[in-house]
Amino acid sequence: MELSKIPHFTSTRTTHIPLNWKHKHIISAWSWSTVLSYNAGVKKFLNFITQTSGYFSLPATTKQLFKFCLWAGRTDTAPSTGPITSKTLTKYLFAIQAWHLFHGFTYLMESKAQINLVLKACAKKDTEFNLKKEKTAIHIPQLKVLVELLSKGDKAEKAIANLMLVTFWGMCRMKEVTYSKRQGKLCRTDSIMTSDVSFRRSKTNTIATISLRGAKTAKPGEVQIIKLSSKPNKLCPVAAILRRLEEAGNSDTSLFGFFEEGIRNHITREIAMLKISQITISRAFPGITGHSFRVGGASLRHTLGIPVRHICNLGRWKSDSYKLYIKPYEQEDIDNALILLANNSETLV
Known part of the structure; x- marks a missing residue:
């Protein structure tokens, strides 16, 4: 604080x-x-x-x-x-x-x-003015480019690459998964810590859950859950979490952070969006904001036929506001997404 x-x-x-x-x-x-x-x-x-x-x-x-x-x-x-x-x-x-x-x-x-x-x-x-800004969805090809480039960078950029995967597949608000300050002791009531992560095996994959305190739509004292399932490709959010836990070692500290000369650095929203914006501008990805990952995750699921009730449950929507996050996919975009998700099985550093 x-x-x-x-x-x-x-x-x-x-x-x-x-x-x-x-x-x-x-x-x-x-x-x-x-x-x-x-x-x-x-x-x-x-x-x-x-x-x-x-x-x-x-x-x-x-x-x-x-x-x-x-x-x-x-x-x-x-x-x-x-x-x-x-x-x-x-x-x-x-x-x-x-x-x-x-x-x-x-x-x-x-x-x-x-x-x-x-x-x-x-x-x-x-109403006389065009005030509403459309929420832009990030698509799988764009996500792949961002993750690949940031994964080759420094410790902060690697952490941001992992954070993006969790934000996209978990349909999170960027503010919920980042931190209020770069260094120092964190307030546990609104910070995701390494101890907030748990895993379980299902019949087909690994499920990771993150306990989220202080969510925008949470009631006082309510803990919401971000649920993520493993993917057979390098855009896997569970693998991203495992990389963050490995980096943190045995420390109960920020999940999305990194150690530099023994000091823990936390990823703030400002740091994450600065790094992301530098790439989206250079690659001409228009309109990408912190909301784009939540929009992208919801839109992809909707396009692939996932029932709305499941999308709302995973994205923690409790009203019809989820409709603002569902954006249409062109058939070409669907085909590209499916190809990339099927063919990208390499492991990220």
Whole structure:
């Protein structure tokens, strides 16, 4: 938990309170990604205060919250791409509410109905713009190129190659399988450790399971499971996990990390996406993001006729949101995927 990354959330703006173990315990009630998003929301609100009035002390007044929505959202007077969407604005209001709760102030909601009307009006204005970015699926040929190139690199790149295989076949969010900091002690409640992995044999292959704490859709204290089955090719996620465990030795440490001069280095999302982006740009793979691996794994299974209920179970979807991750495959792409999965039986270093 790097508190230096959430300075706006932990401050009342007028004072920077020294955080004791009680504050840290309260923060641990949220996932780290949630706290980071709360910090972004509070930062946006404080930017509004700086640009409009300057003076502020908690709690925020209903008038300030109302004006913030009009300032930040898309309206007739500010219809450009600068304002944030109504969906993001709603998340920021939740962040401001959590900010009040953390510092022991009452979040005033006398104008909740009026604010909801502002949000509704902003949402209507959003529809006039093409705001939605399509989630791009990574396909097997692209995954193969990324894995092969990174597997020939340094220790960090080898770890990222293994991480990609787990993310693709496990239909994971990149944020869930990476770490909040590069070095140092990890918070076990939102970090995948080597001790979180277990194996079992089925009639046809090996099944690896990873206990996932702090998942985006998890309830407080809930542990979700990433289930992976072995593949008879070098894109096998189980083999990828075994390589990470071998590298870690007997240490109970980050699964996706590496030792350098006796110091454990953890793979953060920023490091992983930087390395991946360098290759996707040079190879002209358009639109590849951290989401692309989750989209790719779901889309491939759907194309191969795997029942939706199984896809939702493996990808830990609990609503129809899985539909956003299913992208169509051209027949040529299907043929290429099947050929590559059948013919790539070599072992990666």
